[in-house]
Amino acid sequence: MLREPQHDICFDKLIISMKNKLRIGIISLTSCEGCCCAVLDWPTEFLSLKEKVDIVNFHLFEESEHSSDERFDAVFIEGSPLTKENIKAVRQLRKNAKIIIAFGSCAHIGGVYHLKQYQDKNKIFNSIYHGQEGIENFDVQSLSALIKVNFVLPGCPISAKEFFQFIYQLAIGKSPSVFNNPVCYECQIRGYECLLQKGEVCLGPMTGGGCEAVCLKSKQGCWGCRGLIDDAEVGNLMKKLRDKYSDKEIVKYLEVFGVKEIIN
Amino acid sequence: MNQKEMNNFAAKLLANYLVYAPIKKAKEVIIEKINLAGQIDWTGAMPINTFKRVLLPPREVMFNVEGQEYKERLTSIRETILFGVNILDLQAITLLDHVFEKDVYYQKRRQDIFTVGLTGGIENDFRKYRVFHQAYEENVLEHVMFDVFIEKQKNGNFILFSGSEKGRTLLESCNIVEYENIEFAGLVPEKGVDNKIVQNRLAVENSEKHNLWKELAQTCLACGKCSIVCPTCFCFDEQDEATLEGVEKARRWSSCFYSDFSKTAGGKKDLDALAKKLYFWYTHKFVRVPEELSYYGCVSCMRCYKVCPVGINVARNLQALSSKESRK
Numbered sequence: 163m164l165r166e167p168q169h170d171i172c173f174d175k176l177i178i179s180m181k182n183k184l185r186i187g188i189i190s191l192t193s194c195e196g197c198c199c200a201v202l203d204w205p206t207e208f209l210s211l212k213e214k215v216d217i218v219n220f221h222l223f224e225e226s227e228h229s230s231d232e233r234f235d236a237v238f239i240e241g242s243p244l245t246k247e248n249i250k251a252v253r254q255l256r257k258n259a260k261i262i263i264a265f266g267s268c269a270h271i272g273g274v275y276h277l278k279q280y281q282d283k284n285k286i287f288n289s290i291y292h293g294q295e296g297i298e299n300f301d302v303q304s305l306s307a308l309i310k311v312n313f314v315l316p317g318c319p320i321s322a323k324e325f326f327q328f329i330y331q332l333a334i335g336k337s338p339s340v341f342n343n344p345v346c347y348e349c350q351i352r353g354y355e356c357l358l359q360k361g362e363v364c365l366g367p368m369t370g371g372g373c374e375a376v377c378l379k380s381k382q383g384c385w386g387c388r389g390l391i392d393d394a395e396v397g398n399l400m401k402k403l404r405d406k407y408s409d410k411e412i413v414k415y416l417e418v419f420g421v422k423e424i425i426n
Numbered sequence: 427m428n429q430k431e432m433n434n435f436a437a438k439l440l441a442n443y444l445v446y447a448p449i450k451k452a453k454e455v456i457i458e459k460i461n462l463a464g465q466i467d468w469t470g471a472m473p474i475n476t477f478k479r480v481l482l483p484p485r486e487v488m489f490n491v492e493g494q495e496y497k498e499r500l501t502s503i504r505e506t507i508l509f510g511v512n513i514l515d516l517q518a519i520t521l522l523d524h525v526f527e528k529d530v531y532y533q534k535r536r537q538d539i540f541t542v543g544l545t546g547g548i549e550n551d552f553r554k555y556r557v558f559h560q561a562y563e564e565n566v567l568e569h570v571m572f573d574v575f576i577e578k579q580k581n582g583n584f585i586l587f588s589g590s591e592k593g594r595t596l597l598e599s600c601n602i603v604e605y606e607n608i609e610f611a612g613l614v615p616e617k618g619v620d621n622k623i624v625q626n627r628l629a630v631e632n633s634e635k636h637n638l639w640k641e642l643a644q645t646c647l648a649c650g651k652c653s654i655v656c657p658t659c660f661c662f663d664e665q666d667e668a669t670l671e672g673v674e675k676a677r678r679w680s681s682c683f684y685s686d687f688s689k690t691a692g693g694k695k696d697l698d699a700l701a702k703k704l705y706f707w708y709t710h711k712f713v714r715v716p717e718e719l720s721y722y723g724c725v726s727c728m729r730c731y732k733v734c735p736v737g738i739n740v741a742r743n744l745q746a747l748s749s750k751e752s753r754k
């Protein structure tokens with residue numbers, strides 16, 4: 163089951179601890195590590211973070227061993243909790259961190275891996291691993307199915323801009339803001355050609371913006387990697403798509419990032 | 427003035443100012459920053475976008491707060507010409523000028539922006555654009571604000587009008603002395619508020635229970651493209667962006683279709699259903715703006731219809747609201 167976590171941050175607790183630098187972890191579960199890499203797309207901003215925060219755990223950047231009782235103010239978790247080890251780590255992190263941020267589409271809504279859930283998972287497994295032993299065939303789930311998530315930084319990958327914005331806001335003790343305008347907002351402002359009007363599939367009207375409509379910039383329809391906006395008019399968009407596409411065709415787009423389940 | 431002289435005028439402007447003008451691109455006319463007078467589209471076709479972003483940028487930083495310190499971010503822009511503005515877009519700019527009359531950020535920028543209108547005959551334009559927000563009157567130019575106005579005549583020549591001191595200075599700085607003055611006579615014509623405003627207002631006012639809103643709510647995607655493209659939509663959100671040093675206060679365009687638009691601190695939303703949002707959009711344009719300014723909240727450019735993925739048509743909807751049979 164996928165659930166869209168509510169944004170919920172207990173600030174009092176955090177601000178009390180603000181006398182010291184914020185302790186932050188960026189942790190990868192099963193994933194392509196694209197979200198972690200996206201952080202490093204902004205190297206200058208990343209390096210200047212050290213004035214405000216201590217990044218105490220970020221394996222893309224350092225290789226030290228970390229003890230399981232390491233404490234954090236905030237932990238960004240990228241990827242899907244798939245293996246037993248992942249699940250154990252996530253539960254421990256919840257205990258050790260004041261706030262947990264689902265970092266990117268995998269942690270948020272299951273990500274691309276979630277495609278497996280819509281097929282016969284054993285069949286898929288066999289066709290990929292040819293019956294090899296010692297490989298577990300886990301169910302794909304989002305972070306919030308396992309632990310309480312306080313905030314989401316969505317996207318496949320996340321937006322570095324939003325990541326730094328989030329940390330800056332924490333550092334000055336301000337509630338992080340959520341961008342609740344659809345992808346169409348950024349798409350129309352930039353004057354990109356509207357693919358939906360052209361008869362292609364685009365989930366932009368129901369999907370949360372913040373990605374600067376990057377897919378539409380390359381004339382690629384939005385497949386909803388950032389999840390739903392509040393009050394998304396899902397039904398009307400489906401009606402519009404049904405003018406040209408069969409349910410079977412539409413569902414293919416909805417499955418890519420697990421949008422299919424969050425709209426039901 | 428012939429086309430050659432006109433191109434010279436435009437070239438002179440280009441040498442000294444940033445110039446935005448309609449140009450032809452692929453099959454569409456689009457407003458962009460231009461480099462050459464030859465790029466300008468003189469056909470008067472309705473551009474797919476507007477000049478709004480020059481007057482009111484999609485995102486604008488207002489001030490910073492760093493520690494206890496407040497830093498105003500009122501910045502000057504390079505002197506800019508909006509060239510080839512059609513009559514409907516001039517009316518939209520006139521509306522923005524009134525709405526933001528006391529807004530320091532808008533006014534600061536506005537000082538350095540000149541509007542140069544263009545028509546091939548306004549009466550003809552009214553027919554071409556299928557204007558539904560006002561009836562054509564000969565003195566229409568007296569009730570719209572502009573600096574310079576260019577009329578292209580049937581023989582291909584141009585005549586010029588100035589509408590402000592700024593416009594006269596601009597023309598004279600380009601060594602143009604042959605022009606006619608038009609004094610701005612206020613928003614409201616001498617014979618009173620345009621009848622079309624009154625009619626449209628009556629049609630929308632008290633239509634809350636009309637079936638139309640429920641019908642439209644069966645198709646609208648709440649994507650807000652219509653507000654973004656609309657030359658008269660002026661709503662914005664305020665946005666705090668944190669920096670390592672403090673907070674940057676910005677404002678950015680918004681739309682009454684978006685979830686946060688009417689959200690209050692407790693989380694309650696006034697516009698909690700799509701039908702309400704649709705009704706709110708029309709009420710704002712056809713009831714509240716006319717009530718406050720006796721002016722048009724909508725200039726019938728039809729851009730909202732052109733960008734709407736589900737083809738919601740403001741002209742047709744107004745008709746539906748005014749027709750007797752459909753009234754409940």
Ligand code: SF4
Binds near residue numbers: 354356364365649
């Ligand atoms: S292309 Fe997609 S995101 Fe862009 S405006 Fe059209 S529907 Fe919205």
Ligand code: SF4
Binds near residue numbers: 318
């Ligand atoms: S356009 Fe859609 S699919 Fe592409 S990054 Fe943005 S939200 Fe994701």
Ligand code: SF4
Binds near residue numbers: 647648653
């Ligand atoms: S553009 Fe059309 S679908 Fe989108 S919000 Fe406006 S009326 Fe609704």
Ligand code: SF4
Binds near residue numbers: 652658723725730
């Ligand atoms: S026709 Fe549509 S886009 Fe044009 S002014 Fe009216 S509401 Fe705005």
Ligand code: SF4
Binds near residue numbers: 661710
């Ligand atoms: S209330 Fe809606 S229709 Fe009116 S200006 Fe704002 S966004 Fe446009």
